[in-house]
Amino acid sequence: MEVNLQELNKTEFPVPAELENNIAITSLSELYNWGRRNSLWPMLFGLACCAIEMIATAASRFDFSRFGFEVMRATPRQADLMIVSGTVTKKMVVPIVRLYNQMPEPKYVMAMGACASGGGPFKEGYNVVSGMDKYLPVDVYVPGCPPTPQALLHGMIALQRKIDGQSIANGDDVPWYGVGTAEPTPVPVLGPDIIDPRQMDMIRRQAEAAATDIASIGIRELPAATQMVAARVTADAAAESETSPVSQDALSFVLPTGAAPWAEAEDIREKRKLRALARKALRATRRAAAAEEE
Amino acid sequence: MDNPGLAPEKRLDATTVEEAIAYLRLEYADVVSTDDREGYQGLIVDSKRLVQIARVIHDDLGFDYLSSATAVDYLGAGDQMEMVYHAYRTSGGGALVFKAQTDREKAEIPSLTSIWRGADFQEREAWDLMGIRFPGHPNLKRILMWEGFHGHPLRKDWREAYYEEDQKPFDNRWPGGHVHRAEEKNVFGKNVTYPPDIDLGRLMDSSETAVYQSLGLGVDVERIMDKDGFETNELVVNMGPHHPSTHGVFRMVLTVDGETVTSLEPVMGYLHRNHEKIGERNTYLHNIPFTDRLDYISSMGNNHGYVLAVEQLMSLGRKYNPPTYRCEALRVLMVELSRIVNHLWAIGFWLNDIGAFFTPVLYFVQERERILDFFEAVAGSRMMCNYMRFGGLFGDLPERLKSVSNLTNDRVRDYNTMQFLTEMINERIPRTIDDLERLLTQNEILIERSVGVGVLSREDAINYSAAGPLLRGSGVDYDIRRADPYSIYPELDFDVAVEAEGDMYARYRVRVTELRESVRILKQILPRLEATAGESIWADGKPGAYAPRVPHGEAYGRVENGKGELGYYVVSAGGRGGSSNPWRYHVRAPSFINLTPMGIMSRGYKVADIVGILGSIDIVLGETDR
Numbered sequence: 001m002e003v004n005l006q007e008l009n010k011t012e013f014p015v016p017a018e019l020e021n022n023i024a025i026t027s028l029s030e031l032y033n034w035g036r037r038n039s040l041w042p043m044l045f046g047l048a049c050c051a052i053e054m055i056a057t058a059a060s061r062f063d064f065s066r067f068g069f070e071v072m073r074a075t076p077r078q079a080d081l082m083i084v085s086g087t088v089t090k091k092m093v094v095p096i097v098r099l100y101n102q103m104p105e106p107k108y109v110m111a112m113g114a115c116a117s118g119g120g121p122f123k124e125g126y127n128v129v130s131g132m133d134k135y136l137p138v139d140v141y142v143p144g145c146p147p148t149p150q151a152l153l154h155g156m157i158a159l160q161r162k163i164d165g166q167s168i169a170n171g172d173d174v175p176w177y178g179v180g181t182a183e184p185t186p187v188p189v190l191g192p193d194i195i196d197p198r199q200m201d202m203i204r205r206q207a208e209a210a211a212t213d214i215a216s217i218g219i220r221e222l223p224a225a226t227q228m229v230a231a232r233v234t235a236d237a238a239a240e241s242e243t244s245p246v247s248q249d250a251l252s253f254v255l256p257t258g259a260a261p262w263a264e265a266e267d268i269r270e271k272r273k274l275r276a277l278a279r280k281a282l283r284a285t286r287r288a289a290a291a292e293e294e
Numbered sequence: 295m296d297n298p299g300l301a302p303e304k305r306l307d308a309t310t311v312e313e314a315i316a317y318l319r320l321e322y323a324d325v326v327s328t329d330d331r332e333g334y335q336g337l338i339v340d341s342k343r344l345v346q347i348a349r350v351i352h353d354d355l356g357f358d359y360l361s362s363a364t365a366v367d368y369l370g371a372g373d374q375m376e377m378v379y380h381a382y383r384t385s386g387g388g389a390l391v392f393k394a395q396t397d398r399e400k401a402e403i404p405s406l407t408s409i410w411r412g413a414d415f416q417e418r419e420a421w422d423l424m425g426i427r428f429p430g431h432p433n434l435k436r437i438l439m440w441e442g443f444h445g446h447p448l449r450k451d452w453r454e455a456y457y458e459e460d461q462k463p464f465d466n467r468w469p470g471g472h473v474h475r476a477e478e479k480n481v482f483g484k485n486v487t488y489p490p491d492i493d494l495g496r497l498m499d500s501s502e503t504a505v506y507q508s509l510g511l512g513v514d515v516e517r518i519m520d521k522d523g524f525e526t527n528e529l530v531v532n533m534g535p536h537h538p539s540t541h542g543v544f545r546m547v548l549t550v551d552g553e554t555v556t557s558l559e560p561v562m563g564y565l566h567r568n569h570e571k572i573g574e575r576n577t578y579l580h581n582i583p584f585t586d587r588l589d590y591i592s593s594m595g596n597n598h599g600y601v602l603a604v605e606q607l608m609s610l611g612r613k614y615n616p617p618t619y620r621c622e623a624l625r626v627l628m629v630e631l632s633r634i635v636n637h638l639w640a641i642g643f644w645l646n647d648i649g650a651f652f653t654p655v656l657y658f659v660q661e662r663e664r665i666l667d668f669f670e671a672v673a674g675s676r677m678m679c680n681y682m683r684f685g686g687l688f689g690d691l692p693e694r695l696k697s698v699s700n701l702t703n704d705r706v707r708d709y710n711t712m713q714f715l716t717e718m719i720n721e722r723i724p725r726t727i728d729d730l731e732r733l734l735t736q737n738e739i740l741i742e743r744s745v746g747v748g749v750l751s752r753e754d755a756i757n758y759s760a761a762g763p764l765l766r767g768s769g770v771d772y773d774i775r776r777a778d779p780y781s782i783y784p785e786l787d788f789d790v791a792v793e794a795e796g797d798m799y800a801r802y803r804v805r806v807t808e809l810r811e812s813v814r815i816l817k818q819i820l821p822r823l824e825a826t827a828g829e830s831i832w833a834d835g836k837p838g839a840y841a842p843r844v845p846h847g848e849a850y851g852r853v854e855n856g857k858g859e860l861g862y863y864v865v866s867a868g869g870r871g872g873s874s875n876p877w878r879y880h881v882r883a884p885s886f887i888n889l890t891p892m893g894i895m896s897r898g899y900k901v902a903d904i905v906g907i908l909g910s911i912d913i914v915l916g917e918t919d920r
Contacts, residue, residue, distance in 0.1 A: 044538045048565055048916055049590035051542065052677065059659040074538040090485075091440055092543050092564040095536055115567075119485070121584065123476070124575070125568030126447050126454035127439065130477060130485045146677060191494075192444035193455070193486045200494055206481060210490040273472065 029168040036080075036106070037160040038068035043079035045099070048086025050113040050146040057149035067156055076102040081159070083152075084138075087115035087122050088129040090194040094187060100136050101184040105176035108162075110155055111138045114145045121145065135196070136185060306354045311388045314355045322347060329393060333610050333847015333866070336391025341403050344394045345430075348379075352409050357381035357390050358756050359772070360410035362850065362861050362882040363417065365424040367398070369450035371867060375401045375426055378863065380850055380882075381410075384756055384770055386777035389850065396426065405430035412759020415890050423448035423570070438563035438919060444489050447571055454571065455480060455487040461875040462576050527551055531901065535564040539647050539905035542915030546892075546908070550901055558896040558904070560889045562919050569920040573879035577841055578604055578684070581879065586678040588860075588881060589917040591639050592632035594669070595855040597682035598625055602780055603851025603862035604684050604844060611845035611872060615833030617685050620826035622782045624687055627715075627819045628669075628679070629853070630812045634723060635662050636856025637805045637812075640763075640912040641730065644802065647909035648743045654733070661726045664718060671695040671711075684842055686832040691823075712824065719816045727809050735806065744798035748895045748907035751796055758891040761884045762858025763808065764911055767801035769794035774854040782822075788815050798910040805912075843872030857912055858884030881920055885913035 015023050046054060057064050058072065073079045076099045088096065100109070111132045114120030119130035132138055139162060142155035166173035176182070186197040195203065309317065315337060318326045325340035326347060339347045351357045362380040375396050380389045394403050405428035406413045417428045418437040425446030428434055435441060445452050456476040458464050468474075477483050534545030543564035549556045569588065573581050585600045586593035608614045617625070639662065642655035666676040672691055673679035681688045695709045734740055750760065755768035765772055773790040775783040791807035793800035832838065844866040852861035861882030866873045888911050896907055 045536055047543055048567075049587055049677065052590055056659065056663070060656045061660065061663050087565060087567045089564060089566055091566065092535060095564075099536055121587070122567040122569075122572065123485070124454060124456045124458075125572055126485075127563075127566050127568055128485060130456075134484050148676060190440045191442060192489050192492055195486075195488075195494070196482075196484070199482055199484075202482065203488055203492065204494060207488065207490060207492050207494075 029166070032168050033163050033166060037163040039071075040069055040081045040108070040156075040159070040163075041071045041073050041079050042069055042081045042083050043076055043099070043103070044072040044074040045082065046085050047088065047092065048115065050085035050116070053146040053149055054083060054085045054112065054152060057152045062149040062153060064153060064156060067153070067160070069156060076100070077104065079103055080106065081108045081110060082136075083110045083112050084116040084132045084136075085112040087120065088132050088135075089127045090129055090188075091127060091190070093129050093135055093194065094190060096132075097135055097185050097187050101187070105182060106174070108139045108159055109136050110140045110142065110159060112142045112152060112155070113147055114143065117141045117143065129194075135188065306356070309355065311390055314351075314357075314390055317355070318347065318350070322350070329391075331846075333607070333845060335848070336389075336393060338393050338395065341394040341396055345404050345406065345408070347392070348406050348409050351381055351390060351392065355390070356383050356385075359384050360406070360412045360759050361389065361852065361859060362863060362880070363406070363413045363420070364863055364878075364880040364882070365420040365426055365448075366865055366878045366880075367424060367448065367450045369398065373398055375403075375424060377403050377420065377426065378848075379406070379413075380861070380863075382778070384772045384777075386772075388778060391850070401426040403428060405434075407431055410759065411754075411757050412887060412890055414758075415887060419886075422446070425449060436563075438566040440563070444487075447568070448574075454568075455485045460575065462580060528556070533904070534561075540908065541643065541913055542918075544908075544913065544915055544918065546904065548896070548901070548904065553900045553902075555896050555899055555901060555904060558893045560892050562886075562889070562915075565915040565919040567920070569881060570879055574876055576876075576879075577874050578844055578876060579841060581876070582682065583678060583680040585862075585881075586680055587916055588883065588920065589636075589855060589857060589885065589914045590677055591914055592629075592636040592856045593677060593679045594625075594628040594632040594681060595636075595853060596860065597679065598629050598781075599851050599853040599855065599860045600862050600864075601682045601684055601851075602853060603849045603864045604842075606849035606851055607844050607847055607864060607866050608684060608842065610847050611843075615685055618826075618829060618831060618833055619782070620690075620823070620829045621686050621831040623819055623822045623826060624691070624831065625682060626781055626783070626786070627816065627823065628672075628681060630815050630819070631665050631668070633812050633856045634809055635665050636912075637809050638662055638726070638730075640856070640909075641734075641802060641805055644798075644906065644909035644912070645734070645740075647905040648740070648798075650740075654730075657726070657729065661723060664722065668695065668714065668718070683838055685838045690831050712820075715823075716820060719813060719820060723809075723813055723816075727806065727813070730809075731806060735803075740802075741799065743903075743906065744802060744910070745795075746797050746799075747899055747903050748798045748910055749796045750891055750895050752794075754891055754894060755796065758894075759887050760858070760891055761888060762854070762856070762912075763791075763801050763804040764858065764888050764891075766790065766792050767804045768796035774852055774859055778852070780851075780853065786815050786818050798906055801910045801912075841874050843874055844868060844876075845872045852882070855884060857914065857917070858888055860884055860917075881917075883917040883920060885911075885915070885917040886920070889913060889918065 013025055046052075056062060058070070064070065069081075076082075080103070082100060082103065084096070100107070109132065111117045115122060115128070116132045117138075119128055122128045123130045129135065140155045140159045142151055144151050147155070168174055171178065189195045189197065306314075306317065315328075318337060319328065322343075325343045327338050329336050329338050359382045360379060361382050362378070364378055366376045366378060368374050368376060375398055377394045377396075379392050379394075381392070382389055396403050401424070403426055405417055407417065407428075408430065414431070414433075415437060417431055418434060420426050421428060421431075421434050422436040422438050423446055436443065439447070447454065458476070477485070480486070529550050531548050531550055532545070533548070534540040535543040537545075540546065545561040545564065546558055547561060548558040569584060573584060576584065581600060582597055585596040588596045605614075605616070609616070638658035642658040645654045646652060669679050669681075670676045673681040673688060691711050693711060695711050695714055750758075750764065750768050752769045755765050755770055760768070769792060771790055771792045774780070775788075776790050788811045789807075791804045791811060793803045846866055846868050848863070848865045850861055850863050852859055854860075859882065863878065863880040863882065864876050865878035867877035868874075892908070892911065896904055899907065
């Protein structure tokens with residue numbers, strides 16, 4: 001959003017002649033956003049390789065102070081924007097969530113690079129969080145490994161656009177003016193693996209299921225998910241041929257309750273597949289009908 | 295076995311490595327045997343008497359520098375755990391490799407920290423990731439993962455939450471045209487698994503002492519915290535992992551008496567992204583871009599160490615062509631440019647740490663950007679160059695430098711490459727170094743802040759396995775390019791930068807001298823590039839195999855990187871045809887091991903000096919935590 005003073009002066013509101021060029025009229029939201037978008041203070045906080053590119057973006061050649069980002073604050077209490085610049089590990093996500101909770105609202109999170117966006121090249125690693133958005137709400141994702149300074153600048157401008165779109169009149173856009181204090185994001189706990197307090201119940205259920213020999217995944221010392229899928233596929237194939245009695249046993253061992261925890265995802269995928277097939281069939285009939293008309 | 299050529303009057307610490315091995319075989323025949331597995335080298339020492347043999351190797355044979363100590367899990371191939379030690383002499387020469395084996399179930403190997411203090415962090419890492427206990431270790435706690443983590447992840451039978459298969463390339467991830475993602479298969483939607491007996495009730499310990507639970511060396515947190523009354527003489531100060539001066543997500547816990555540091559302990563692992571576990575799933579070629587992300591300031595140097603290690607292994611086989619001369623010259627060109635980038639960055643950020651906030655850095659970043667433009671035009675990426683290949687390179691220098699992602703007012707658009715390089719090496723970089731020296735070397739404030747601060751003695755530097763400018767700043771004339779040369783360094787004329795004082799200023803001086811020596815090397819590389827123009831970078835004129843089969847054996851490739859000795863220990867467990875994935879892939883990271891003496895270097899100095907001392911070590915967290 002550019003504020004053009006000439007534009008602002010041309011108003012239908014009656015302005016006394018002596019005050020012309022001294023009064024600008026705009027909406028409160030626009031003024032408010034104009035101020036916010038051009039003074040976003042990032043937190044001085046780097047995680048990994050992307051932090052080096054972030055520094056390069058801050059340095060003389062690319063210089064993000066041109067866009068109002070220059071005041072990097074080392075304390076979260078003075079920062080508006082958290083640039084998650086690099087791989088988020090399980091050990092590091094605990095302090096990151098704490099830092100986020102200490103930032104005053106309005107606050108924004110930018111996932112810089114492939115790792116912060118979704119785990120990146122290190123996604124499969126046992127100590128790697130597959131994306132910052134597993135724990136915090138992310139506003140802008142910047143792809144790249146690492147993103148070039150140009151890409152980071154583009155992401156920052158995208159964030160400014162996002163702010164431009166927010167209206168002070170809309171309560172959903174400015175939740176920080178709501179009643180009471182905002183709930184802090186629950187800080188993860190380092191146990192045998194990282195534990196998200198929001199998933200405590202789920203973990204407990206899974207652990208109970210594991211204790212009563214019900215196959216569940218995500219709990220160690222049970223068949224790996226891939227093996228289970230393989231077992232089910234072979235069982236399905238055997239069931240189709242209807243010759244092997246072993247198949248039902250295998251199936252009941254793997255899936256005693258008849259439903260796997262990932263069944264929902266499988267289900268959705270199955271439905272998506274059916275819908276795609278239906279669309280394909282529909283197109284084919286239409287094409288056939290069109291050909292007939294001709 | 296007879297004793298080949300060991301004259302009895304010859305001093306033991308002047309023997310060659312072969313003679314030293316022969317001596318050990320002869321004198322300690324009952325506990326020392328030759329490692330005769332195909333492609334392996336060195337000795338296997340009975341772990342019961344490891345300390346005694348190590349004492350002989352260190353004291354009598356003079357191998358005073360323990361470069362690397364790492365563990366290998368031979369599951370299915372002997373079913374034992376093995377610690378592999380690479381010991382060198384600071385006077386130069388090759389490695390004395392010795393190994394100690396132990397049972398997988400009850401893995402225990404005596405600690406060598408009493409002989410080489412540099413084994414400290416490396417043994418902790420082996421405990422953390424491999425589950426080998428080291429009786430005699432002063433503080434055997436997890437170092438990269440947190441206390442209480444389930445299992446020892448580098449063991450071959452340990453599987454991560456997103457486990458798919460043992461080795462890449464994986465099977466189709468799009469079975470039947472339907473893509474699936476790892477988190478869809480995990481019920482928690484995240485990269486987590488839990489043991490079946492997980493006790494959720496006991497986890498929510500958020501007391502203040504809990505954050506110090508993995509500490510041990512000298513920092514007696516509980517005693518200080520539990521003190522009755524209000525006493526402020528002795529305090530525990532926690533710095534990091536979020537701290538602007540720790541060069542990333544590094545954490546230090548120190549106790550201070552007034553303003554004087556009484557003890558300090560580095561805490562790491564906040565960027566542990568499982569480089570080695572992923573590396574063992576990857577194919578050999580896959581690992582090259584991962585090495586870029588170790589020391590992300592100087593990715594070319596990282597590439598170099600890794601390709602050297604794998605080339606060492608490949609040379610054991612029959613179908614291997616060593617790199618051509620032009621290839622070697624280009625490698626040295628890239629590596630030395632990276633060293634310049636690294637040292638400029640290191641000096642700049644060290645100045646940040648001691649108070650010259652960001653102004654000097656901006657001048658150095660300017661020069662760095664030009665070098666990165668060159669990298670981008672040649673390798674395709676500014677930072678993560680992914681440039682070297684086994685037996686060659688990604689590509690030759692382009693005729694002209696044209697970078698699509700450069701700005702319109704950039705000076706590097708459509709330049710003649712050699713002209714650009716010549717100008718950069720002969721004029722711009724020397725000019726930057728001159729500027730740097732003029733402004734800093736005699737600067738009174740800089741001298742006041744850095745002379746006599748963070749002193750590391752010569753003996754400690756060697757014993758703690760310090761490397762790079764940290765070692766040479768303590769008066770040890772040890773540069774791998776000279777001491778154990780590789781590539782075309784033997785024919786290049788340069789001096790090893792050494793300063794005797796061992797303080798922050800000495801390390802700064804070493805870096806400045808190395809900048810100048812790098813320019814000197816680069817000036818010798820230019821005519822070599824011109825002389826070999828038009829020659830292929832591949833021995834047989836065409837690129838090497840996409841998925842090379844690497845013969846059975848082990849290799850340790852090491853280079854002098856900007857931050858110090860970067861080593862790669864690679865084990866290939868292939869059968870007759872060789873293997874396409876490394877069995878063990880270990881990185882001897884200088885940033886990691888250089889932190890071992892951080893505690894003794896900081897003791898007795900002021901709190902304000904701590905960040906300066908850390909900056910003068912020059913760490914990068916991608917490499918520290920891997």
